[in-house]
Amino acid sequence: MKRLLAPATALLAIAAIALTGCSASAAGSGDDYPNRPINFSVGSEPGSGWDATARALVEVIEREDAVPVQVNVQNRPGAVGCVLLNDMINRHADADNEIAMTSVPLQSMELRGQCDVHYTDVTVIARLLIENFLVAVPADSEFQDLGALLDAIAADPQSVPIAASGDDQLPLALLVDAAGGNPSAINFIEFESGGEYLTALMNGDVVASVSGVTEYGAQIEAGELQGLAVLSEERLEAPLADIPTAVELGYDVTLNNWRGVYGPPNMPDYAVEYWQAKLQELLETPSWQEIADRNQWGTAYLAGDELQTFLDESYAQLQTALESVGAAG
Incomplete structure (x- = not known):
């Protein structure tokens, strides 16, 4: 859908x-x-x-x-x-x-x-x-693609803490829903700012985060984080052009x-x-x-x-x- x-x-x-x-x-x-x-x-x-x-x-x-x-x-x-x-x-x-x-x-x-x-x-x-929103993980994350992350959330939501507050939660909720999971079961950890998201990611307190490109673009470009997907209709421009869209990956979600x-x-x-x-x-x-x-x-x-x-x-x-x-x- x-x-x-x-x-x-x-x-x-x-x-x-x-x-x-x-x-x-x-x-x-x-x-x-x-x-x-x-x-x-x-x-x-x-x-x-x-x-x-x-x-x-x-x-x-x-x-x-x-x-x-x-x-x-x-x-x-x-x-x-x-x-x-x-x-x-x-x-x-x-x-x-x-x-x-x-x-x-x-x-x-x-x-x-x-x-x-x-x-x-x-x-x-x-x-x-x-x-545009994107889903990001640490560069050395066990989740190297969006499907693996969504499968883990579906299997055991509490074991997959996700940094996202307010409307940053909606993109992943829609993705989990599109993948057949239960959006209400996602283990969201809320923070007030992108800086706190980043610290939690780098410290291993969460396994992934959802936010705007502004908040993670520099860290992805530097190789500290990896973008699993953007929720745009087309890919971003360089230096983030390697990040696939959710639609490319089979999840018909744009946001x-x-x-x-x-x-x-x-x-x-x-x-x-x-x-x-x-x-x-x-x-x-x-x-x-x-x-x-x-x-x-x-x-x-x-x-x-x-x-x-x-x-x-x-x-x-x-x-x-x-x-x-x-x-x-």
């Missing part, structure tokens, strides 16, 4: 919120916006995909001298972004100087019953990119993650419009293209009505996928 989770361009993956902030009324009108530092929050630890994307954007802003005020990245981990979401809603409603990274957990945590925030409770500003930027509820229109235009401008710079190519990110900007359509379709498809593997709340 085909497990395709993507509305036209793709689906899935970073969330964030700010520690300080005033209301939009305190900041005045948008005539001279932005006129004070911007808090760019990330709902995870340093080293995560959300963190990498936020810091990449700030790097491009600084290279291009694109924003007239300081943009400060803040890490606000907790409950796969839910802590930050609630903070944005409860402490920063109406603010014009608070933005945050987001991705699929903005929708899926509510669908899982793990966060009471709906994606319409905040102001989603723009989608930036799409990133990817999207990342974007959101603001607080009732963010002033002038701030939303500023960041929509500024983010689109940044994604067209050579500085961004260099970073995107290095991380194998597929730039996929959306805003306005197109973004709303994407979010609504993604929400419905994500709900169907989570229900299919018994992960809906």
Whole structure:
């Protein structure tokens, strides 16, 4: 049974919120916006995909001298972004100087019953990119192909600990389901960041991990990890071109993650419009293209009505996928 989770361009993956902030009324009108530092929050630890994307954007802003005020990245981990979401809603409603990274957990945590925030409770500003999921193991792992890993999970799930949190669990759940196993029996070990995933892999605390390419690409290229499969429709580009797709291996599962930027509820229109235009401008710079190519990110900007359509379709498809593997709340 085909497990395709993507509305036209793709689906899935970073969330964030700010520690300080005033209301939009305190900041005045948008005539001279932005006129004070911007808090760019990330709902995870340093080293995560959300963190990498936020810091990449700030790097491009600084290279291009694109924003007239300081943009400060803040890490606000907790409950796969839910802590930050609630903070944005409860402490920063109406603010014009608070933005945050987001991705699929903005929708899926509510669908899982793990966060009471709906994606319409905040102001989603723009989608930036799409990133592919991959399944990785240490280079010297006993599991040298995806089939062997899935067979081991089917035979004795508890003996095969897998590092994956939140929506990073969904790709493997769909693969196990496609292989005839029981997704609800997978022994997932949850961590807050890709750095913790990597440490657990290298220490032998887990036997495999599922995450975005950003978090493991460098280690695979260096020969420390091995990619068993990517869940894209086509193979990645070099230096990761040797990793087969799940479809090639006989598992008709494609899944990817999207990342974007959101603001607080009732963010002033002038701030939303500023960041929509500024983010689109940044994604067209050579500085961004260099970073995107290095991380194998597929730039996929959306805003306005197109973004709303994407979010609504993604929400419905994500709900169907989570229900299919018994992960809906």
